[in-house]
Amino acid sequence: QLQASGGGLVQPGDSLRLSCVLSGGTFTSYVMGWLRQPPGKEREFVASASWSGDSTYYADSVKGRFTISRDNAKNTVYLQMNSLKPEDTAIYYCATASIWRMSEVRVTDFESWGQETQVTVSS
Numbered sequence: 001q002l003q004a005s006g007g008g009l010v011q012p013g014d015s016l017r018l019s020c021v022l023s024g025g026t027f028t029s030y031v032m033g034w035l036r037q038p039p040g041k042e043r044e045f046v047a048s049a050s051w052s053g054d055s056t057y058y059a060d061s062v063k064g065r066f067t068i069s070r071d072n073a074k075n076t077v078y079l080q081m082n083s084l085k086p087e088d089t090a091i092y093y094c095a096t097a098s099i100w101r102m103s104e105v106r107v108t109d110f111e112s113w114g115q116e117t118q119v120t121v122s123s
Contacts, residue, residue, distance in 0.1 A: 001025075002114025004094045009120045010084055014123060018079040020114055028052075031097040032070055032077040033110055036090035036119075045105045048097070057102055062088075084121045091116045108119030 007017040018034065023039050033048035047058045047068035067080040077094055095110035 002089075002112065004066070004092065004114045004117040007092060007117035007119045009086075009122065010037060011123050012085055012121055014082070014084050015082045016084065018081070018092055018117060018119075020076045020077045020079075021059045021098070022077075023123070025096075026060060027075040028072050032068075033095050033097055034066075034079045035095055035107060035110065035113075036088075036092045036094060038087070038090040043093075043107050045107055046092070047101050048100075048105060049077060055100070055102070057103075057105060058101075059067050071097070077112060081119070084119075086121050086123075088119060089121050092119050095116075 004020040034046040037043045053070040070077040094114040096112045
């Protein structure tokens, strides 16, 4: 079971850190990812981290602003979001995958999805 937290209402340019804890599974067995669904749009990939966390991959829209990391000792994956923009407003999900890709990551790569957390960026 995946439990995400850390969302909220922030102003453009602010930062937020999302957290997601996996319980009841072997955390290091999974590629971990963050995905989001903006209002009125389909779900989209945001970022992923390999099993060890040594490799990461980002959607172009967040590259340079967001950082994914994982703490395997705490079964937790994080998404540090800096320089937030209104277009980052979305419902954010963490999810697990068995496949690691360094390109063309698909939403369908992710098999188990956690509880959502809302991020709203507005002045």
